Each structure stands twice: as structure tokens, then as C-alpha cells.
Amino acid sequence: xxxxxxxxxxxxxxxxxxxxxxxxxxxxxxxxxxxxxxxxxxxxxxxxxxxxxxxxxxxxxxxxxxxxxxxxxxxxxxxxxxxxxxxxxxxxxxxxxxxxxxxxxxxxxxxxxxxxxxxxxxxxxxxxxxxxxxxxxxxxxxxxxxxxxxxxxxxxxxxxxxxxxxxxxxxxxxxxxxxxxxxxxxxxxxxxxxxxxxxxxxxxxxxxxxxxxxxxxxxxxxxxxxxxxxxxxxxxxxxxxxxxxxxxxxxxxxxxxxxxxxxxxxxxxxxxxxxxxxxxxxxxxxxxxxxxxxxxxxxxxxxxxxxxxxxxxxxxxxxxxxxxxxxxxxxxxxxxxxxxxxxxxxxxxxxxxxxxxxxxxxxxxxxxxxxxxxxxxxxxxxxxxxxxxxxxxxxxxxxxxxxxxxxxxxxxxxxxxxxxxxxxxxxxxxxxxxxxxxxxxxxxxxxxxxxxxxxxxxxxxxxxxxxxxxxxxxxxx
RNA sequence: GUGGGUGUAGCUCAACUGGUUAGAGCAUCGGACUGUGGCUCCGAGGGUUGAGGGUUCAAGUCCCUUCACUCACCCCA
Numbered sequence: 001x002x003x004x005x006x007x008x009x010x011x012x013x014x015x016x017x018x019x020x021x022x023x024x025x026x027x028x029x030x031x032x033x034x035x036x037x038x039x040x041x042x043x044x045x046x047x048x049x050x051x052x053x054x055x056x057x058x059x060x061x062x063x064x065x066x067x068x069x070x071x072x073x074x075x076x077x078x079x080x081x082x083x084x085x086x087x088x089x090x091x092x093x094x095x096x097x098x099x100x101x102x103x104x105x106x107x108x109x110x111x112x113x114x115x116x117x118x119x120x121x122x123x124x125x126x127x128x129x130x131x132x133x134x135x136x137x138x139x140x141x142x143x144x145x146x147x148x149x150x151x152x153x154x155x156x157x158x159x160x161x162x163x164x165x166x167x168x169x170x171x172x173x174x175x176x177x178x179x180x181x182x183x184x185x186x187x188x189x190x191x192x193x194x195x196x197x198x199x200x201x202x203x204x205x206x207x208x209x210x211x212x213x214x215x216x217x218x219x220x221x222x223x224x225x226x227x228x229x230x231x232x233x234x235x236x237x238x239x240x241x242x243x244x245x246x247x248x249x250x251x252x253x254x255x256x257x258x259x260x261x262x263x264x265x266x267x268x269x270x271x272x273x274x275x276x277x278x279x280x281x282x283x284x285x286x287x288x289x290x291x292x293x294x295x296x297x298x299x300x301x302x303x304x305x306x307x308x309x310x311x312x313x314x315x316x317x318x319x320x321x322x323x324x325x326x327x328x329x330x331x332x333x334x335x336x337x338x339x340x341x342x343x344x345x346x347x348x349x350x351x352x353x354x355x356x357x358x359x360x361x362x363x364x365x366x367x368x369x370x371x372x373x374x375x376x377x378x379x380x381x382x383x384x385x386x387x388x389x390x391x392x393x394x395x396x397x398x399x400x401x402x403x404x405x406x407x408x409x410x411x412x413x414x415x416x417x418x419x420x421x422x423x424x425x426x427x428x429x430x431x432x433x434x435x436x437x438x439x440x441x442x443x444x445x446x447x448x449x450x451x452x453x454x455x456x457x458x459x460x461x462x463x464x465x466x467x468x469x470x471x472x473x474x475x476x477x
Numbered sequence: 478g479u480g481g482g483u484g485u486a487g488c489u490c491a492a493c494u495g496g497u498u499a500g501a502g503c504a505u506c507g508g509a510c511u512g513u514g515g516c517u518c519c520g521a522g523g524g525u526u527g528a529g530g531g532u533u534c535a536a537g538u539c540c541c542u543u544c545a546c547u548c549a550c551c552c553c554a
Contacts, residue, residue: 006545061552065478083554125554130478132548141554208551225551274553292549322554348512389514397514404512418514 010129010137012324020337021327026122028168029142036161038120038144043087045124049077055086055309057276059216066127080126083275085302085318086309088119088145093311101312108312116148122323134293134325143299143320147306150315152253155281155301156261158317162285162297163263165321169330174296175286176265178258179239180251181219181272183279184304186244193237194218201232222270238269250280273298277305281317287329296329297321341399341453343445344392344418345378348385348404355433356403362438366446374449392418399449413441415448424448 007013014022030040053063068080081087092115099112122142129135144161146154159176166174182190195218202210206226213220222233243251258265265283273282282300290296299319306314343363347356360376367374377395379388385404392400402414402423408431416423426444430437 009545066552127553129552130550131546132550135553139554143554223552293553295554298554320554325554346513385512386510386514389512391514393514400514402513406512414513416513421514423513 008137010131012136012138017337021331021334022323024334024337025169025323025327025330026142029122029165030120032161032165032168033120033144036118036144036157036164038118038146038161041088041091041119041121042123043084043091043121044081046078046080047087047090049079051086051090051309052079052082055089055277055305056083057217059212060274060276062127062274066129068126068128082127083125084121084123084141084143084320085145085275085277085305088121088318089147089306089309089311089316092117092147093306093309098312107307110312110314114148114312114314116146118144118146120144132293133291134322134328136324140323141320142323143297143318145316145318147316147318148314150250150303152250152281153257155254155317156257158299158319159258159263159283160261162299162319162321166285166296166326169326170333171287171329173288175288176263177268177271177284177286178255178265179268179271179282180243180247180254180280181239181278181282182243182247186242186247187219187239187279190237190239190242191218193242194221197236198232205229205232217276219272220274223272223274233270239272240267240269247280254281273300277302277308279303283319285321287325290325290328293325295322296325340373340375341449342375342377342392342395342397343399343401343449344388344395344397345376346385346388346392346400346402346404347378348402351408352403352405355408355431356401358433359401359438359441362435363442363445366439366442370446370450372446372450372453374446398452401445415445417452419452 033040049067049069052067056063058064062082067082070078072078096115096117098114099110101108101110103109120143122140124138124140126138128137131137144158146158163174163176181187195214198205198209198214198218198221202214205214205221206224206228209221209224209226209229213224219239221229222236222238224233240251268284271282271284272278273284278300280301280303282298284298285296286294287296288294297319298321299317301315301317303315304313306312306316345356345360347353356378360378363374363376367376377397379391383391385402389400397418400414400416400418402416407413411428411431412425413428414423415426426441426448428437428441
């Protein structure tokens with residue numbers, strides 16, 4: 001087989017019809033984002049390493065061992081983004097002017113309200129992990145961030161947006177998990193309570209919990225799935241019992257709204273998330289049909305992140321969802337995509353080509369001006385008539401334009417409807433490829449085609465993608 | 478990083494307990510049909526059996542190493 005290049009581990013190539021599905025799905029998400037007022041942003045795929053190590057926390061698995069980091073030619077440490085929230089915050093701080101600040105106890109205190117933005121994004125992210133179903137080294141996320149307000153209704157709007165997106169794809173059997181992990185004022189004391197709880201059993205905990213988590217971030221012990229830790233986690237104190245007044249009111253407000261809006265959710269006191277920047281509300285949407293990597297989307301509040309990254313204290317909330325995982329869930333439900341009707345041009349011989357090439361060019365322009373969606377293709381391998389028509393059939397072409405020696409001599413051109421197998425001659429005034437002549441012929445062809453297309457159109461109304469999708473869902477399971 | 482499963486033609490898979498020249502379907506290309514397509518028939522090309530080493534008279538098959546894919550742990554989207 002020789003030596004062949006294959007793509008790096010954990011990366012994927014996308015081809016039609018997959019690419020069409022992605023475009024379709026992204027477009028629906030964009031429309032949904034528009035109605036929520038989340039505006040699309042684009043930030044670089046790489047950033048200074050420091051942004052991530054500080055942003056998501058030195059101790060986290062992501063920062064500690066999953067980052068694609070390299071030194072560039074200027075000696076800077078650069079990292080391919082493993083997530084998009086930290087870059088969004090960086091972009092926010094860099095581009096949106098703050099009101100005046102005063103320094104108090106080494107912290108920047110805002111004199112007025114910070115700029116408020118509601119953003120959404122799409123794009124690739126990179127983590128060095130062993131790939132498996134729903135997990136890749138280059139994967140794609142979409143998500144939203146609302147920066148500049150601590151209003152609990154924004155937590156709701158973010159969750160609602162995620163659910164609305166999933167709903168537009170008729171996804172069922174999704175579960176919303178919710179928790180609150182407190183803030184910088186109540187978490188330290190809770191942390192101590194946790195340490196005390198686990199202290200007596202320290203020797204019986206798993207390696208990771210014993211050595212790292214207990215010291216660095218005892219909350220993450222709650223998230224540990226090891227058999228060893230399970231019995232001690234069961235009886236451990238949970239974050240919501242130790243929330244400060246502010247966090248408690250916030251969490252109550254969030255839950256109140258969720259109930260009011262009849263959003264089904266379940267409290268999960270062990271949901272703590274793997275990134276250090278979360279505060280207060282955290283949530284996750286999981287699916288039972290994804291295998292081990294069952295989380296479709298995860299997010300929450302990050303009221304301290306902007307300050308961690310060198311800005312003033314600005315509250316924010318957001319989530320990120322995995323495109324690959326979303327596609328896994330919905331791709332069987334997605335409809336086939338209507339292609340533009342195909343016109344296959346069949347020039348036989350050099351003279352015919354000399355006329356056909358400018359004609360094709362002109363046809364494309366005329367079709368566009370008349371807003372006729374038409375795909376025009378031809379043969380480039382000098383095949384004979386039979387073979388070219390065979391190719392046209394293989395490509396499911398709807399029409400063929402045939403031009404050979406005979407036609408040139410008789411000053412005509414054959415337009416064949418490949419569905420009905422009927423063909424007719426279109427007279428040529430001349431075989432000069434003057435613009436006027438080409439335009440004339442183009443319009444003749446397009447006129448004939450339009451008639452056929454009208455017939456097809458009424459037929460295709462049954463195949464409206466959304467209707468078809470709905471039907472599938474209703475009939476299936 | 479750790480464990481399980483799997484690697485045979487472009488794709489999907491055969492080849493009994495080790496036994497001649499590794500087969501089939503689909504796909505591709507050509508011909509029947511020197512200018513009218515989807516069908517049919519005939520034919521052709523395509524393989525260092527993932528790679529490297531070992532055992533054996535003999536290895537696709539057994540052993541070791543390595544690589545890739547895949548699922549799971551871990552972690553997360």
C-alpha cells in the first residue's frame with residue numbers, strides 16, 4: 001500500500017452530505033440565536049497559553065495535560081484553544097471599554113456598569129485526549145456567553161436557548177441537570193467543611209482524590225466516579241446547604257423561573273464541572289443515547305473569571321455544546337437535501353467545446369439573474385456521447401445539452417430532458433459565440449428548463465425538510 | 478496516560494483445526510453499442526493480508542514488538 005498520509009489522530013474529514021448537514025444545523029442555531037439576541041463573534045483559534053492556564057485553572061485536567069501548546073518563532077508560548085469561554089472574555093476585555101475603576105484592597109472596583117454583551121460562537125477546539133465515540137482531538141463547539149450582568153434571568157435565558165436549539169431538532173430524552181456551587185465568599189467555608197468530612201477517610205480515597213483533589217479543589221471529589229470514593233461521597237455535605245445568602249437567593253430565583261417556565265430539570269448536588277471558573281449556577285444537558293460521552297452541553301455562571309483574567313469584577317454566564325455530539329444525536333433525523341437541478345453539457349469535439357464553454361459561462365450568469373437555481377456540469381475527459389450521457393445519469397442530471405459535429409452543421413443544439421427521455425432541437429442563429437448569440441440561446445434553454453422545473457417544484461413541496469423531519473419523528477419511536 | 482476489541486482489494490466481508498497461485502459482492506475502467514444514459518452480458522485492473530521480527534518443511538492463521546482504528550476508564554463538548 002505504500003506510505004500514505006493519514007490525518008492526525010482524533011481529527012475528522014467532512015464530506016457532502018455531512019458538510020451540508022453541518023451548514024444546515026449551524027444555520028438553524030444562528031436563527032435561534034438571533035431571536036435571543038446572541039450575536040455571533042469569532043475569536044482566534046490560538047491564544048497565549050497563560051490565558052487558559054489561568055482561566056480554566058492550573059490544576060484542571062484540561063490545563064494540566066490536554067492542551068496543544070507550542071512555542072512560536074518569537075518564543076511565545078501559544079495554545080490551541082481547548083474551550084471558547086476564556087477567549088471570549090479576553091476579547092471582551094480587550095475591545096470593550098470599561099467605565100472608570102478604582103483600586104481597593106488590590107482589586108479593581110468598577111465605578112459604573114460594565115459593558116453588557118450577549119454573544120454566540122461556533123468553532124473548533126482542541127484537546128489532547130484519547131479519542132472515542134463523541135470525543136475527538138479537534139472537535140467543534142457552539143455556545144453563548146452573556147457578559148456584564150448577574151441577573152438570574154440570564155442564567156435562565158442561556159439554559160432556555162440551549163433547550164430551544166435542541167428542540168428545533170426534535171430531540172427528546174434529554175435531561176437537564178442543575179446545581180449551584182457557590183461563590184468566592186461562601187465556597188471557602190464549604191471547602192473546609194468538605195475537607196473535614198473527607199479527612200478521616202483520606203487514606204481510603206482513590207489516588208487522584210487523595211493526592212490532588214483534596215488539597216487543590218475538594219469539590220471535585222464529589223464528581224469522582226471511583227468505587228473507592230463512592231461510599232464517602234454519599235454521606236458528604238453538599239454545596240447548596242452551604243450557600244451564602246446571595247447565592248441562595250440567586251439559586252432560588254433560577255429554580256423559580258425554571259418551574260414557572262415548566263422546564264423539566266433535576267438537581268444534582270454532585271455536579272461541579274471540570275473547569276475552575278464556575279460560580280453559582282452550573283448545568284449540564286445529557287443524553288442517554290450518546291454512549292460514555294453523554295454530555296451534549298455544559299455551562300454555568302463564571303462571575304470571577306473576568307477578574308481572574310486581569311479585568312474588574314464582571315459577572316457572566318454561558319454554555320458550550322458539542323457539535324459532533326449534537327450531530328450524532330440528530331443526523332439520522334435530518335432530511336435529505338435538495339440539490340440544485342443539474343444540467344449536463346455534452347460537447348463533442350473541439351469545435352463544440354469552443355462554443356460550449358462560453359455558453360456554459362453565460363448560462364450560469366443568466367440563470368443567476370433569473371434566480372433559477374441550476375448546477376451546470378460537463379465532462380473534462382473527452383468521453384464519447386454514450387459515456388457522457390452515462391455519466392450524466394450517474395450524477396442524476398435532469399437535463400443534457402448536446403452539441404456535436406452534426407448539430408454545428410445544422411446550426412442547432414439538442415436539449416434533452418433526462419427524466420422523460422424526450423429531447424428537442426433548439427435552432428441556433430449562428431455558431432458564433434458572440435454575447436448576443438449566447439444570451440439568446442441561454443434564454444431559450446432556461447425557458448424550457450423553467451417549465452420542467454415548475455412541474456418538479458409542485459412535486460417537491462411534499463419534501464419540505466422541516467415537514468419531513470417532523471413526520472419522521474412522529475412516525476418513528 | 479490505562480485496559481478490552483479489531484486490522485485481508487477503494488468499500489463490505491470470505492479463506493475449516495497452520496497446507497499449493499489469498500477469493501466474492503459492490504465500486505472503478507474497458508468492450509458488446511465508431512452519436513443517445515440508469516438495464517443486461519463479457520472482460521480487465523487493483524493485495525508486500527497495517528508494519529517489523531520470530532516459531533515452522535510451510536504463517537492471513539501461532540508468538541513477540543510496534544502502529545492505526547474502535548470502545549471503555551479518566552475527563553469533558
